[in-house]
Amino acid sequence: MPASLASTSLKIAVALVLLGIAAVFSVTIGTRSVPWTEIRTALGGQTETIGSAAVAVRLPRTALAPLAGGALGVAGDVMQGINRNPLADPWILGINRGAALFVVTGIAFFDLSGPAAYLWVGVAGAGAAAIFVYTIGALGRDGPTPLKLTLAGTATSITASSSLIAVVLPRNDIAGNV
Incomplete structure (x- = not known):
């Protein structure tokens, strides 16, 4: 494997790990911190507790954040390319x-x-x-x-x-x- 490809692969892997860590923080930390047990119940579709309901609300936001960031990045690249x-x-x-x-x-x-x-x-x-x-x-x-x-x-x-x-x-x- 060429050195530049290995370097690029390493950078992508580090970025994905950081994205995963940010996603975990996005779901667990907020106005109300949520323990892992409530996260598991929310992922199972149950929202009886306040923590599970908070996770259910945070999950779509967490999933859409990388998509919105990627779209903004592409829009910036297009703007810079056109100009x-x-x-x-x-x-x-x-x-x-x-x-x-x-x-x-x-x-x-x-x-x-x-x-x-x-x-x-x-x-x-x-x-x-x-x-x-x-x-x-x-x-x-x-x-x-x-x-x-x-x-x-x-x-x-x-x-x-x-x-x-x-x-x-x-x-x-x-x-x-x-």
Whole structure:
């Protein structure tokens, strides 16, 4: 076995062991610590005790956490690959602020409420910000270069932040919800 393959295999094995340890901590430690006996009963499908019920609630969260983390990692790699910039991320490219601006504007002016509405309006805002940044970054010679995309994203992020503050400041009723 080549040295690089052995090194990679060792790193994967260590990562999987650490993931397993984190999963055990995620299930056992929380507002209420749960002993192993209650974990076994919860894994058997029984939720008569408070500890077993806590484990039953924690198990889906623990199972979905690596999937969500992996999806975020892939999304980051795709963003960096498309922009050809290892520093590209949603903050630098203005995507997070675009999403926040759409949600806050929806709350302030369209009486938006509820997690599902926030989610979909935030996704629309992120998409609109990404399209805007790419359009601005593609203007001029040479098309969308990493530098132009980064500068357009930073300017968009700053503008969206300022706009967000301008929406929230006069509205004390929504300042606590944001």
